[in-house]
Amino acid sequence: MNTSAGAGARPLRVVGTVPTPSAGAPTRLRSALRSIGVRHIVVLLAVLLYPVVATPFFTYQIGAQALALGLIALSLTLLGGYGGMVSLAQMTVAGIAGYMVAIFGSSSVATISLGWPWWLAVVLAIGIATVVATLIGWLSVRTEGIYTIMITLAIGVAFFYLAQQNYALFNGFQGFNKVVAPTVGEIDFREPVPFYGLTLACSLAGYGLVQYLVRAPFGVALQGIRDNPRRMNALGYHVTAHRVAAYALAGLLAAVGGVLMVWYNGRISPGSANTGAMINILIIAVLGGMKRPLGAFIGAIVFVLLQNFAIDLVDRERFNLVIGGVFLAIVLFSPDGLLGLWAKLRSRLQQSRHSNQRRRQ
Amino acid sequence: MKATQRVWVRTMVGTAAAAAMGTAWAQETLKIGLLATLEGPFAAPGQDSMRGADLALKHHNGMAGGKKIEFVKVSSDATPDKAVNATRKAVEQDKVQIMIGPLSGDEGIAVKNYAKTQPNITFINGSSGAQATTLSDPAPNFYRFNTEGAQWMVGLGEHALAKGYKKTFLIAEDYGFPYSQVQGFMASYCAKGGKVVDKAWVPLGTKDYASVIAKIPKDVDALVVVLGGSDAVNFLTQYEQTGGNKPMVGGSITVDQTVLNYKGKRRESLLGTASAGPMADSIDTPEWKKFVADYKASFKDGFPSPSLFAYLYYINTKAALDGLDAVKGDLSNGQKAYREALQKTNFKGPAGEVKIDSNRNGVGATYITEVAKAADGSYYNKVVKTVPGISQTLGLPEAEFKKMGLGSRDVPDCRK
């Protein structure tokens, strides 16, 4: 979201201060470990200890839901922030994964669900959803930039109507009930704390994956393609293949998020992946800031809090106005989201500190 | 930038304050959760259902069982996911002891499934009318004092046959509530010789009925239309525009107040449409008249007459509050005494007796109505017949009902 200097030509920007991508993976890993600072440890401890201090409601409906939504929004940040392709179909991919879990696993609709073991259903669901994401990507990358939003929105809505009108496979308007998380050994993942742990593990894995990817050759090339596809093409990179691969990886993240969401809700229906839900993911990603992976989770937390508590602050009917207004304000005044605001604040404070020091001298 | 920061800070402060306030109030009053759809396509019925609940509380002077009652109002948008989230917030975060709601059929099934995970809270229905909520896999702490969608149509079949409609064509929305309604209609209609030659199931929210209207066979006597809200208005208008002139038999929300009150010119073709439901605008009993007068006096922004949803939320809320009175507010021991009191509920509501069967589902009367024009030009539903005491077996012997199964797209079927 930089202002363009000309008709599409942008200088190449490489992320962060890390060794060149040509350095081997061990070097990158070492530098990544070195870059883990105190603040990372603090945050990690905070999220690990959160269920101890929070009520079951906050752990489940706020914490776990925010992490699962954040994971889906993370896939959008990967595609949009680092790849320059804002896809509204991430929730659709998540929805497809959820539907596959219901169809292959057990649910309230005995005539459609196959009743296979949960781990098989999950593996199949993630696999199928990733393949669908790749196809969506293949369809969308043939066009440029702003087309992607339109096309992915249209694809997402087409899936919604298909799921709503088809009874043989998707059970139409009612969807599937009783699609619940499994019990593994002693741990029942339907309980708030174990489920929170599961979502936390998946979110950390996703976050780690994205952080690793954007520093690896693939990720740097992707950002190059975002900034100047023609130049990258001239350098010999296969632009379309990179983009489709990005869609596939983002689809993997969204699929995992989708499995978590269907277990969270205990059900899936077309409404879980309708236009509102698709746009909510965009709102979450933009709210937090699409420039860094953390933004997705920050946005998700704010969104879930607003969704649950706006009703206590504002007239209960005007929730959409609040969310839309906040989103509009962010886009108009701070396009890099809350993290961008935070960065600006910090640099302002640092500047005033430096100028104060200079004045005192 | 400043503006965003201010919004952000205020949001956080406000959230903290609200949470603090929430905990402070818990000691002095009894909190009852109230869920209705205040967003999305059912927003207008949702607002009216809140009015019905508020009226019940007003009739109780804001107290029940010796405690002050506070409604914790939560909203959904008719999707089951949102309904469960809202219910979970009310139960686990706002710590309500009793939960009233939801509004629509599929939400009811989802909330019932959630109720099973909260055995110490009593869940009372709002207006959801899907059969499956109490008939398949019921929850022991979910109570429905109103009758459900299938029960609402019992007796309409005979009425249609009495009017000479031997062959009919069905147009209905493709989800749980219309399935129940159609079963209620066809259970007796088919048994007594009527034929439904074909069924056109349309997705919820269909705007353009041109292709459905084009498929209506020429030789049917009447149309059975089970659509709600804007779908009903669209169908009726488009059918008239196509020059259609077949009489219609409507479902319970096809010609109710929300549809008869749409903003625009009233269409004469609506007059005479037969329908059935648990209440009607023109019931001629003193209890109903008092209810209507109270509704009109309390809510200046309401409909000219309370809608179906206002009535249903009213009787469910009244049952909840009366139960509290009966046990003097004792919700201890897993609300055991309270639930026994609820099971014994038997009062005279505005539209007839309110009581429940052993499955905690309502047993009540159904009113057969026809659309008529009042003196002031507005349209209302005139009662032509009352059928009392209908249970979930729809007037059939229990074994036969079990054999038929729950209403779905293909059940029941009587084409030939």
Next chain:
Amino acid sequence: MTRKQWLPWLLLGGPIAVFTVWALADNSRLYLVTLLNGLTLASLYFIVASGFTLVFGLMRNVNLAHGSLYLFGAYVGWMVGEHTGSWVLAVLAGFGSAALVGLLLQLLVFRHMPGEDLRQTLVTIGLAIVLADLMLWIWGAEIYTFDPPPWIYGSTELPVVEKFPTYRLVVLLGAIVIGCGLWGFLNRTRVGMMIRAGVDDRGMLAAAGVNVQLVFAVTFAIGAGMAGLAGVVGGTALSVSPGEDTRYLLASLVVVIVGGMGSVVGAAIGALLIGLAEQFGQAYAPTYSVVFTFVIMVLALAFKPRGIMGKPA
């Protein structure tokens, strides 16, 4: 035509021709009614999508608040219609009010974000959400229907089809008139020439000394006005209630994806394809009608990524 050129026509046209023959033989009334309904729906989609494609073609702004403008025009038109009792005034009010809002948006918001396509689109999404809720607040969730003059309402007798709603025929004729008017405006007036030049190359237009901001403002106003006009016209056929904004936005999106950005002729072609596909799908294969629309979109994207009449960006 070379073999490569007539092969796709044969592949697509063949099954359609076979289907047409079968359907006519099976139930000719249903087929012709569906055809007419499809044309009417296409007309409505064309009116809405033409505004959307103009705005995108010239200003590269994917205005996802286009549906909200449709709904806004419908509500304002309804109020004017109620007060004055004239349906024609309602139509004009629908056009005017939406055009005004569009003009304000361009001048107050989008003018300050030149070149930032993604940011503009995100702003339109936010605006769509806010506008939808504001309209719900002001006009409630009830259903609004219009009261057109009696000579438009009612049904006409047509051969084979028997009674067909007169109003839908009026919509069809109206769309043709509007389409021709729009084409004339774009191809035969100075402002239209400037708009077409801008669609091809914005930079050169500015370099040639044209007040580009003025052209943008006029285009946005017209585009938005078309949405509002469609709001009243569509609302008369199919009532107005919350949720219409999303429906027509999505229809515009698909029509423009298939037909091509920035091209009014493309919008017409796209609208025809989508409108007919939707109606025939609903009539002959109700549970899969959306798949037809989707397949058309996928085929269009696969063979012509910028739409049938689209030009390179």
